Amino acid sequence: MEQVKLLIVGAGAAGLSAAMSAWDAGCRDILIADRSSIPGGVLPRCIHAGFGLTAFGEELCGPEYAERLLAGLVSTGVRLSLGTEVLSVSRGKTALLSCRGCVSLLHFEHLILASGCREKGIGALPVAGTRPAGIFTAGQAQEMINLRHQDLGGEVLILGSGDLGMIIARRFVLEGKHVIAVLEQADTFGGMARNYRRCIEAYQIPLRCRMTVGKIHGQGRISGVTAVHLDSGEQEFIACDTLVTALGLISERTLVQGLESSPWLSLAGNCSRVYDMVDSAVSQAQHIGREVGASLL
Numbered sequence: 103m104e105q106v107k108l109l110i111v112g113a114g115a116a117g118l119s120a121a122m123s124a125w126d127a128g129c130r131d132i133l134i135a136d137r138s139s140i141p142g143g144v145l146p147r148c149i150h151a152g153f154g155l156t157a158f159g160e161e162l163c164g165p166e167y168a169e170r171l172l173a174g175l176v177s178t179g180v181r182l183s184l185g186t187e188v189l190s191v192s193r194g195k196t197a198l199l200s201c202r203g204c205v206s207l208l209h210f211e212h213l214i215l216a217s218g219c220r221e222k223g224i225g226a227l228p229v230a231g232t233r234p235a236g237i238f239t240a241g242q243a244q245e246m247i248n249l250r251h252q253d254l255g256g257e258v259l260i261l262g263s264g265d266l267g268m269i270i271a272r273r274f275v276l277e278g279k280h281v282i283a284v285l286e287q288a289d290t291f292g293g294m295a296r297n298y299r300r301c302i303e304a305y306q307i308p309l310r311c312r313m314t315v316g317k318i319h320g321q322g323r324i325s326g327v328t329a330v331h332l333d334s335g336e337q338e339f340i341a342c343d344t345l346v347t348a349l350g351l352i353s354e355r356t357l358v359q360g361l362e363s364s365p366w367l368s369l370a371g372n373c374s375r376v377y378d379m380v381d382s383a384v385s386q387a388q389h390i391g392r393e394v395g396a397s398l399l
């Protein structure tokens with residue numbers, strides 16, 4: 103069975119940073135595995151500016167931030183295995199890897215889980231009606247538009263005004279689409295004020311607070327939703343051909359369920375807790391990388 107001292111699951115900002123710090127701390131046998139064919143985690147699809155003010159003292163877009171992290175790794179001997187999914191991890195410090203149709207076992211001394219987070223989908227809400235095509239999470243929409251250049255629809259309704267919801271609303275406008283509104287259940291937008299100014303105000307996108315979606319309409323493709331005014335209970339039909347949900351993120355730790363207290367396991371970045379800013383995820387991951395790297399000497 104192949105062996106590695108330090109296995110890192112995830113080549114996002116956290117995984118790359120943890121690897122760099124572990125290398126700097128003296129660990130010389132590090133493998134990063136990521137299921138994606140491109141490194142950087144969510145960064146490559148975040149083509150908006152707003153990354154790196156603390157870490158690099160300048161405002162970068164996501165792909166630029168990922169390039170900086172990757173540039174730091176080039177001179178090290180850290181191995182990066184893309185297109186490699188870690189399917190399971192066992193108590194005996196063995197990981198089951200799948201790469202290009204081949205499955206293999208890898209024994210490690212320490213595992214840093216840097217698997218990011220997942221999005222809550224429409225299933226997280228008690229929404230009635232059908233589940234036709236045209237419903238996406240904000241992250242899916244970002245990936246499909248920014249990386250695959252796909253056309254998702256023309257009349258777009260966004261549910262949720264966190265940073266992701268506001269950023270994707272602006273993205274649709276920049277793509278020439280009509281954003282009907284961003285619906286928000288709270289009294290005000292959920293994300294950073296900076297994103298409200300840059301994405302909602304600047305593009306005059308209607309933000310409708312104290313509202314949610316109660317029912318989805320459409321066969322085949324979504325044709326509209328019944329929106330509910332939370333204070334009055336009043337209902338309103340809003341026609342749309344695309345519904346994008348931005349309902350929040352959950353740390354992704356499924357891989358190590360039941361193993362969380364193992365001494366050979368550390369969590370880095372968004373899988374430990376959801377960080378709004380990449381610099382904070384990186385700083386936490388660097389700390390973990392340094393500690394783990396030094397402990398493996």
Ligand SMILES: Cc1cc2nc3c(=O)[nH]c(=O)nc-3n(C[C@H](O)[C@H](O)[C@H](O)COP(=O)(O)OP(=O)(O)OC[C@H]3O[C@@H](n4cnc5c(N)ncnc54)[C@H](O)[C@@H]3O)c2cc1C
Pocket residue numbers: 111112113114115116117135136137138142143144145148151152153154186187188189216217218219241244265266269357370371372373377378379380381383
């Ligand atoms: C839409 C959006 C906008 C943002 N905007 C900003 C901003 O403007 N400014 C800012 O500072 N921050 C922003 N952030 C936050 C920042 O991008 C994140 O906090 C940070 O990039 C998270 O890094 P991570 O490495 O923890 O997770 P991720 O980037 O999610 O990386 C996790 C990686 O793990 C891999 N993985 C997961 N499970 C497995 C497995 N079983 N096997 C193999 N690989 C696996 C995934 O493929 C992925 O590549 C934004 C985040 C999002 C989602």
